[in-house]
Amino acid sequence: MDMNELLTINLPRLQAMIDVSSKIGALADGGLCRLALSNEDKAMRDIFVNWLQDAGLTVRVDDFGNIYGRRKGKKPGAAPVMIGSHLDTQPAGGKFDGILGVLAGLEVVHVLNDHHIETEHPIEIVSFTNEEGARFQPPMLGSGGIAGVFEKDFILGRKDKEGRRFDEELKRVGYFGSAEDRPKDIHRYLELHIEQGPVLEKENFPVAAVEGISGMTWIEVTVTGESNHAGPTPMVMRRDALVVTAKMISVINQLVRVLDEDLTATTGQIKISPNVINCIPSTAVFSVDVRHPQDSVRGKAISMIQEKIATIAASGGVTVSTNVIWDIAATQFSQEIISYVYAGSTAHGYPVRSMISGAGHDAKYMNDIVPSAMIFVPSVKGRSHCQEEFTRWEDIEKGVNVLLYTVQALAQK
Amino acid sequence: MDMNELLTINLPRLQAMIDVSSKIGALADGGLCRLALSNEDKAMRDIFVNWLQDAGLTVRVDDFGNIYGRRKGKKPGAAPVMIGSHLDTQPAGGKFDGILGVLAGLEVVHVLNDHHIETEHPIEIVSFTNEEGARFQPPMLGSGGIAGVFEKDFILGRKDKEGRRFDEELKRVGYFGSAEDRPKDIHRYLELHIEQGPVLEKENFPVAAVEGISGMTWIEVTVTGESNHAGPTPMVMRRDALVVTAKMISVINQLVRVLDEDLTATTGQIKISPNVINCIPSTAVFSVDVRHPQDSVRGKAISMIQEKIATIAASGGVTVSTNVIWDIAATQFSQEIISYVYAGSTAHGYPVRSMISGAGHDAKYMNDIVPSAMIFVPSVKGRSHCQEEFTRWEDIEKGVNVLLYTVQALAQK
Ligand SMILES: NC(=O)NCCC(=O)O
Numbered sequence: 001m002d003m004n005e006l007l008t009i010n011l012p013r014l015q016a017m018i019d020v021s022s023k024i025g026a027l028a029d030g031g032l033c034r035l036a037l038s039n040e041d042k043a044m045r046d047i048f049v050n051w052l053q054d055a056g057l058t059v060r061v062d063d064f065g066n067i068y069g070r071r072k073g074k075k076p077g078a079a080p081v082m083i084g085s086h087l088d089t090q091p092a093g094g095k096f097d098g099i100l101g102v103l104a105g106l107e108v109v110h111v112l113n114d115h116h117i118e119t120e121h122p123i124e125i126v127s128f129t130n131e132e133g134a135r136f137q138p139p140m141l142g143s144g145g146i147a148g149v150f151e152k153d154f155i156l157g158r159k160d161k162e163g164r165r166f167d168e169e170l171k172r173v174g175y176f177g178s179a180e181d182r183p184k185d186i187h188r189y190l191e192l193h194i195e196q197g198p199v200l201e202k203e204n205f206p207v208a209a210v211e212g213i214s215g216m217t218w219i220e221v222t223v224t225g226e227s228n229h230a231g232p233t234p235m236v237m238r239r240d241a242l243v244v245t246a247k248m249i250s251v252i253n254q255l256v257r258v259l260d261e262d263l264t265a266t267t268g269q270i271k272i273s274p275n276v277i278n279c280i281p282s283t284a285v286f287s288v289d290v291r292h293p294q295d296s297v298r299g300k301a302i303s304m305i306q307e308k309i310a311t312i313a314a315s316g317g318v319t320v321s322t323n324v325i326w327d328i329a330a331t332q333f334s335q336e337i338i339s340y341v342y343a344g345s346t347a348h349g350y351p352v353r354s355m356i357s358g359a360g361h362d363a364k365y366m367n368d369i370v371p372s373a374m375i376f377v378p379s380v381k382g383r384s385h386c387q388e389e390f391t392r393w394e395d396i397e398k399g400v401n402v403l404l405y406t407v408q409a410l411a412q413k
Numbered sequence: 414m415d416m417n418e419l420l421t422i423n424l425p426r427l428q429a430m431i432d433v434s435s436k437i438g439a440l441a442d443g444g445l446c447r448l449a450l451s452n453e454d455k456a457m458r459d460i461f462v463n464w465l466q467d468a469g470l471t472v473r474v475d476d477f478g479n480i481y482g483r484r485k486g487k488k489p490g491a492a493p494v495m496i497g498s499h500l501d502t503q504p505a506g507g508k509f510d511g512i513l514g515v516l517a518g519l520e521v522v523h524v525l526n527d528h529h530i531e532t533e534h535p536i537e538i539v540s541f542t543n544e545e546g547a548r549f550q551p552p553m554l555g556s557g558g559i560a561g562v563f564e565k566d567f568i569l570g571r572k573d574k575e576g577r578r579f580d581e582e583l584k585r586v587g588y589f590g591s592a593e594d595r596p597k598d599i600h601r602y603l604e605l606h607i608e609q610g611p612v613l614e615k616e617n618f619p620v621a622a623v624e625g626i627s628g629m630t631w632i633e634v635t636v637t638g639e640s641n642h643a644g645p646t647p648m649v650m651r652r653d654a655l656v657v658t659a660k661m662i663s664v665i666n667q668l669v670r671v672l673d674e675d676l677t678a679t680t681g682q683i684k685i686s687p688n689v690i691n692c693i694p695s696t697a698v699f700s701v702d703v704r705h706p707q708d709s710v711r712g713k714a715i716s717m718i719q720e721k722i723a724t725i726a727a728s729g730g731v732t733v734s735t736n737v738i739w740d741i742a743a744t745q746f747s748q749e750i751i752s753y754v755y756a757g758s759t760a761h762g763y764p765v766r767s768m769i770s771g772a773g774h775d776a777k778y779m780n781d782i783v784p785s786a787m788i789f790v791p792s793v794k795g796r797s798h799c800q801e802e803f804t805r806w807e808d809i810e811k812g813v814n815v816l817l818y819t820v821q822a823l824a825q826k
């Protein structure tokens with residue numbers, strides 16, 4: 001491509017799609033609650049399928065509920081360039097996370113349609129099921145399914161907190177497609193996403209070429225002490241599961257802060273039992289999410305965390321067990337795709353920097369089966385997984401222009 | 414009374430009643446889940462009312478759902494000696510807590526009936542509603558209602574975690590009686606209960622004369638930080654409500670251990686939001702239950718706890734608010750009744766010791782309106798508010814014999 005052909009997106013058209021999406025599962029403070037396979041997710045899926053069809057795409061749904069919309073290519077038998085992300089959100093999530101990547105893909109198709117541009121490779125928009133992992137754990141089940149990371153039965157049998165199964169919910173919302181409709185061959189996978197961190201905004205970059213994703217581990221820790229009455233039980237006779245848990249959370253936090261500045265550890269979930277004011281807690285179950293760009297650092301941190309947990313449990317007179325419920329290695333994306341992201345940014349005159357993602361994305365699993373990469377746009381104040389999540393429209397416009405450039409480049413080869 | 418008249422209870426008859434109760438809301442491990450105004454509570458109430466009628470008692474129910482069964486006295490217009498406790502349990506509670514006190518009262522009536530003994534004062538068995546406070550907070554709503562501690566509207570408007578109102582649940586289970594049927598005048602109140610602590614068993618006493626109840630305060634603490642993604646948010650940029658809460662729980666625990674050996678502080682309840690593995694918690698709400706036999710010590714401890722909470726919140730970059738949701742002063746019971754408890758124990762040849770209760774009981778509020786006292790029987794390993802709660806039948810027999818003696822003594826005057 002030369003500079004004369006440099007296409008740009010129609011921002012108001014993309015904005016209008018985001019605006020529609022922002023009303024489906026809207027929360028009071030501007031965010032969204034659109035958990036995977038909820039009624040809100042179904043409503044959004046129905047609209048999205050209409051939009052795909054309106055754009056002239058051929059729609060199919062696979063047995064994990066992933067939705068695809070294909071735009072034909074010229075070259076006989078060529079595999080598609082796939083672009084997308086996810087339409088589900090956290091329980092109090094933002095309106096861009098995932099959604100932007102899917103609808104930016106659709107906007108790219110609209111621009112190509114506007115200009116009657118035919119590409120060599122087909123272009124396929126995808127919306128993956130249950131990326132967030134907020135309803136069904138672990139995250140990225142839809143992309144993990146087609147990448148062969150998880151067994152089909154494992155995915156279909158996942159249950160939410162109320163015990164409802166993934167496959168039953170897929171059927172209920174009408175998106176239980178067929179294994180036949182999984183992608184057979186993919187040329188390249190590309191995903192635009194909000195950064196979800198503070199770096200781009202702080203350093204004034206509208207776009208990042210994402211070189212990889214941190215490795216991440218989720219550990220579930222179960223502490224078992226002894227329940228007893230909060231009144232007549234002297235402090236010295238207690239085996240309080242929560243007091244010991246509080247110490248574990250504090251110590252893990254202190255530990256990762258000194259070990260490495262790129263290391264994170266988070267306890268996002270905790271449940272104690274019996275959870276009654278005047279009962280000493282007998283059990284506490286909590287999560288530890290550990291991340292680092294280098295697998296060796298993460299591995300070392302996890303060993304140290306496990307050791308601390310064991311020591312604190314022993315000295316607190318309780319028993320403990322830990323269970324790794326999710327563990328993914330660090331990812332290196334395709335340098336070929338990244339070079340187009342740089343080229344596109346340069347062509348448009350946008351400053352661009354490289355970056356490692358601290359968040360997991362569907363591109364992680366896609367990269368297992370096809371050369372993949374990502375483009376990030378800045379998150380205001382680095383906030384995400386909350387209603388305050390926001391990305392400036394001017395940055396979105398730049399990011400999607402780079403996406404368009406990169407898709408064109410990949411699809412023309 | 415002289416030793417010739419020393420009556421004893423029919424333990425198998427009492428045991429049979431406890432056995433029936435132990436099946437209503439039974440849990441797998443031998444405990445009970447019979448929350449106030451649940452279907453299980455209704456089932457137990459219906460049986461209890463039948464038992465009261467079978468024992469020849471006149472039954473009434475007041476507007477808080479407290480159930481009374483009255484045995485006539487000889488002296489015209491004399492106020493009744495009231496004995497009782499509660500039939501509700503914790504979500505994973507034991508089979509004696511509360512229940513023993515109510516059914517022991519009924520056994521006392523049966524013994525008097527067996528011997529055709531008429532007393533000067535009427536004797537009234539009572540079962541109070543929602544003593545535990547596990548479903549509707551605060552505890553002891555039924556006894557607090559008739560003692561005038563709480564406004565009627567306050568009690569009727571209490572809501573459980575699912576938002577169901579106390580008065581609606583009272584109606585649903587068919588125990589919304591009339592204000593007319595509250596007790597008008599009471600001569601003395603007496604309550605037998607399990608100790609729920611380790612002292613009697615450790616020191617080998619089958620019976621305690623309870624001289625008072627510790628003062629107790631429930632504080633609800635709300636910590637507000639900022640939610641964000643667990644991955645891309647560096648540790649140094651976080652305002653994690655749970656990490657700060659963990660520090661508060663640890664520090665409060667350490668503090669009360671050094672302040673005074675009779676002081677307790679317990680966090681029995683915690684709820685974080687959004688409670689998702691890969692989200693930094695934005696808020697944590699937790700309870701602190703503080704108890705001590707002396708109000709001055711408890712008051713000082715609470716000031717220090719509030720101070721620590723404020724300091725830790727400030728240094729953790731989060732905001733905090735505290736709300737006292739229950740606060741009752743220490744109680745001194747009637748020395749007259751206690752003297753009969755001693756006399757009864759001596760008459761039967763049982764070792765007896767005096768004791769301050771670390772747990773709240775209906776007797777606390779009853780003592781505000783009528784001279785009251787309690788009798789404790791030992792808790793094996795001091796355990797209660799758990800399924801392992803147990804009291805040996807031989808100890809129960811002794812305790813109820815002393816109850817019988819004391820009731821006779823009070824009712825004959
Ligand atoms: N982007 C994103 O939030 N994905 C969910 C998986 C993760 O926790 O990183």
Ligand SMILES: NC(=O)NCCC(=O)O
Pocket residue numbers: 229231278544545546552771772773774
């Ligand atoms: N006995 C008893 O458990 N009462 C509930 C109130 C308290 O927490 O002490």
